[in-house]
Amino acid sequence: MLTVAAACRLGDFTLDVSFRSAHRRTVLFGPSGAGKTMTLQCMAGFLVPPRGYVAIGETVLLDTERGINVPPWRRRAGAVLQGDALFPHLNASANVTYGMRRVWRGREPTRALALLAAVGLPGYGERRPSDLSAGERQRVALARALASDPRALLLDEPFSAVDAPVREQLRRDLIALVEARGLPAVIVTHDFDEAHVLGELIVVLVGGRVVQSGAPADVAARPRTATVARLVGAANVLSGRVVGWEDGTAVVRAEPFLLRVAPSTRGETVQICIRPEALRVGPAAGDRATEAGGVEARVLQVLPRRVGATVLLAAGGTQLEAWLPGRPPAPGTLVEVSVPDGAAHALEPEDEARAAEVTR
Amino acid sequence: MHNARGGRQQPAAPAALCTRGRVKYTGKAMARRTASDTIDAPFRADADSRLAGRPHAGAAEAARASRRLPAILAALGAVLVLYLAVPFLVGFTSLDRADTIAAARDAISAGAVGVSVATATLSTAIALVLGVPLAYILARGDFRGKALVAAAVYLPLVVPPLAGGLLLLTVFGPRGILGGWFDARNIQIADAWPGIVLAQVFVAAPFLIVAAQVAFAGVDPALERVSYALGVPPLRTFLRVSLPLAWPGILAGLPLAWLRALGEFGATVMLAYHPYSLPVYLFVQFGAQGLRAALPIAAILAVLGIAALAAVRAAGGVWAGRRP
Numbered sequence: 131m132l133t134v135a136a137a138c139r140l141g142d143f144t145l146d147v148s149f150r151s152a153h154r155r156t157v158l159f160g161p162s163g164a165g166k167t168m169t170l171q172c173m174a175g176f177l178v179p180p181r182g183y184v185a186i187g188e189t190v191l192l193d194t195e196r197g198i199n200v201p202p203w204r205r206r207a208g209a210v211l212q213g214d215a216l217f218p219h220l221n222a223s224a225n226v227t228y229g230m231r232r233v234w235r236g237r238e239p240t241r242a243l244a245l246l247a248a249v250g251l252p253g254y255g256e257r258r259p260s261d262l263s264a265g266e267r268q269r270v271a272l273a274r275a276l277a278s279d280p281r282a283l284l285l286d287e288p289f290s291a292v293d294a295p296v297r298e299q300l301r302r303d304l305i306a307l308v309e310a311r312g313l314p315a316v317i318v319t320h321d322f323d324e325a326h327v328l329g330e331l332i333v334v335l336v337g338g339r340v341v342q343s344g345a346p347a348d349v350a351a352r353p354r355t356a357t358v359a360r361l362v363g364a365a366n367v368l369s370g371r372v373v374g375w376e377d378g379t380a381v382v383r384a385e386p387f388l389l390r391v392a393p394s395t396r397g398e399t400v401q402i403c404i405r406p407e408a409l410r411v412g413p414a415a416g417d418r419a420t421e422a423g424g425v426e427a428r429v430l431q432v433l434p435r436r437v438g439a440t441v442l443l444a445a446g447g448t449q450l451e452a453w454l455p456g457r458p459p460a461p462g463t464l465v466e467v468s469v470p471d472g473a474a475h476a477l478e479p480e481d482e483a484r485a486a487e488v489t490r
Numbered sequence: 491m492h493n494a495r496g497g498r499q500q501p502a503a504p505a506a507l508c509t510r511g512r513v514k515y516t517g518k519a520m521a522r523r524t525a526s527d528t529i530d531a532p533f534r535a536d537a538d539s540r541l542a543g544r545p546h547a548g549a550a551e552a553a554r555a556s557r558r559l560p561a562i563l564a565a566l567g568a569v570l571v572l573y574l575a576v577p578f579l580v581g582f583t584s585l586d587r588a589d590t591i592a593a594a595r596d597a598i599s600a601g602a603v604g605v606s607v608a609t610a611t612l613s614t615a616i617a618l619v620l621g622v623p624l625a626y627i628l629a630r631g632d633f634r635g636k637a638l639v640a641a642a643v644y645l646p647l648v649v650p651p652l653a654g655g656l657l658l659l660t661v662f663g664p665r666g667i668l669g670g671w672f673d674a675r676n677i678q679i680a681d682a683w684p685g686i687v688l689a690q691v692f693v694a695a696p697f698l699i700v701a702a703q704v705a706f707a708g709v710d711p712a713l714e715r716v717s718y719a720l721g722v723p724p725l726r727t728f729l730r731v732s733l734p735l736a737w738p739g740i741l742a743g744l745p746l747a748w749l750r751a752l753g754e755f756g757a758t759v760m761l762a763y764h765p766y767s768l769p770v771y772l773f774v775q776f777g778a779q780g781l782r783a784a785l786p787i788a789a790i791l792a793v794l795g796i797a798a799l800a801a802v803r804a805a806g807g808v809w810a811g812r813r814p
Contacts, residue, residue: 176715202718203727209719215712219734228730229720278720 132156132186132282132314136172138179145169145179145338155308157329157346158318161361164335166318167212170284173316174209175202186281186314208280208313212287214271216259222246222270223255229278245273250303265296272304276311283308283315289324301327322362326350334358341480351405355480359403365451366404367477372397382476386425386446387469393476401477408473409452411441414464424468432458443467582789586782593775593786602771603790609683609767610751613690617698617747622740625702626728630711643699646692654692655760662688662761685762690751697750701743705736738806745802749795768794 135148145165149156158166171177173184175191178199184192191200191207216225226242234241239255246254249269259267268288275283288304289297305328308315317328325332326346333343334354342354353359356367370384372393379390384402393400414426427445434440439458443450445467452467459465597603628640646654662669662679672679679685709732717727755769763770768791776784 174715174719176718201723202715203721203723205719206721207719209716211712211716213712215710215716217713217717217731217735228717229722231721274720284719 132316134169134173134184136169136179136182136184138168138172138177138182140168143168143338145172147333147335147338147340149333149340149343151314151331151333153330154312154314155305155328155330156314156316157325157332158316158335159322159325159329159332159349159361160320160335162320165338166320166335167286168338169335170209170286170316170318174207174284175200175205189281206278206280208275208278208283210268210271210275210283210285210288213291214259214264214267216262216267216270216274218259220259221255222251222257222259222262225259225270226273226277228274231279242273242277245277246270248276249273249307263296264291265293265300268292268300269303272307276307276313280313283313285315285317287318287320290319297324304328322350334361336361336480352475353403354478356401356403356477357480359477364403364405366406366409368402368404368448370400370402372400380476384474385448386427387474388423389469389474390471391474391476395479401479402474403477404450404469404474406440406451407453408470409450410468410470410473411443411452411454411459412466412468413459414466424466427465427467429459429461429463429465432461434458578792581785582792585785585789589782590786590789593783594790597768597771597787597790600766600771602766602768602787603794605683605686605765606752606768607794609686609690610694610748610754613687613694613751614698614744614748616687616691617695617751618740618744621695621699622702622733625699625740626706626732626736628699629703629706630714630732643696647696651689651693651754651756652760653756655689655757658689658692658757658761679761681762681764683762683765686754686758686765686767689757689761690754693754693757694747694751698740698743698747701746702736702740705739705743706732708739709735741802741806745798748798752794752798753791 132151134150137144137146139145143163143165145168147165147169158169160166168177172179172182172192178192179194181194182192183194184190186207190196190198191205192198216222217228220228223239223242223246226245227238230238230241243252243255246252246269249272251266251269251273254262254266254270257266259270262270268291272283272288285304289300292300301324304315304317307313317324319325319328329346331343332346332349334341334349336355336357342349342358349358350362350364353362353364359365359367368384368387370382370389372380373383373388374381376390379392380400382389382391382393382400382402387404389402391400391402411427412424425445427443427450429441430444430449431442432439433442435453438453438455441452441454441458443452443465450467594603624639624643628636628643649657659669659680660666662672662685664670664673664680666680669679677684679688713731713735714724714727717731718724722730753769754767755773758767759770759773766774768787772784772787772791775787
């Protein structure tokens, strides 16, 4: 169990976050400048917010109301900072031994080698940080953090400096390590793919606030605001107007579609998100009647994906993005686009989402 | 990974050749290259250098040509170098061998060499022990009045040493605020070796503090934060991370401070005319017997200075070589 709340001001940036996670792997996700790193620093104790609360498991590390502020060196927060920050004057083994606690006295070198082997670097003890690749350095940093017997692992953009294939492997190894050791981990990233792979819970930060938190699939499927929708790659955000109500759901005209959604507010206008992978695209109806709710669109551009393709469509004055699994239609052709039930949901205005967020 | 390691131990010769005159390969790039170049290394190395737009031969010349510097800058620099070096050449070549040996013997028997070396070393040690913490505080601290503290470090530099000595007299002179206290307890400061040390610390410490401050500022604060996060408290972090990483820079400041202390005359002559330190002895000999008698003492000072620089260079090499 992990509880974090922090409110502080730095220049003209205001951080006011609050979240709770019962999961082992929690991801702080958001664009750069959203306050992810600041939140992590509050957890590690590098930054002390005027109002805040941090607890890992049963241990309260910060509670400004009760005047508790455990200094960073007693928090044992196992921080792995952006860009690994290995000690350049120490070799890999000495880096790992560095934070070992007294109970390991006399056994440090053996344990360092074992930990290096555990992160996939057997026999790397003598290497200097300058002789290691970015991925290897990141692994040493991980071993070093584990060696300090931390309460949790705090990882700030851990794999941002690493090439894509290595990153993939590092992600898998990180998940395996965290699971094997039963350590809670908090991972900061601005990459939704990474958040999706690493997180059991994703906490989305925008502008210093938590705008959404949930399981990766839920965040991907139902982003709460237009900003989150854009961040998770749900590209189709349409402005709509409520034209009627039927059994508690609103009938919304969002050009070019007429959709039924459940908006959170009773306003006149509402923003609609349609996930690109949910859009249904078929051959143009031609003379026969279009499917219920289907509209005609022209294919503008086709961008191959590893499986299927991203297809950009023009339907009336609206540009739509669809991710199609099979063989995509050729650019220029006419197609019919429809929105299956449940593929569209109403977004909340940016401010409402903020107010609705739970506070401690 | 193991592949790359093997490759680095025995880099293919042509690959090594074609790196000359080009940007030096980093270890990582080198490892990647040699690992993939094992089969057709000669061909690939050749193709590589052609791709880089430079043939094998002439690469060094090309690099040199691109580094051609404006002649006017070289000329201006040459004037200054000549001016700096010529007095040494003229002065020391005019030394008479027998005279010099005699003068050196005199200087040693008068105690001036011993006093100077001992006091300069002690002053540098004091400046090191007190100055390094101060430099760290200045580099990392965030407190009210930091600007004032930083300015205070430069105070000895803004007054001529002679004036500095005058100021020291107001504190440590026989009637100074602390000098009187020491005097009452029969501890002699002025006109004794403690006075020499005080004068030297006063003028030499800023050099060490500034060098150390720059060195500490160059240590990535993230390394200290990581150390805290690993459970190591600030003082141990300072000793195990900040200080070792800043040490080469501090080491570079040591000879500057030591030489400044060794050559200290102005403040010393005000506070401690006796016992003679080398610069004071030089001044006295010059006044009594003229240039010929004083010149060998200047030579002794120069030799000590060169020896100090060489010693620190050697120590720096040892330091760099023995990292764990």
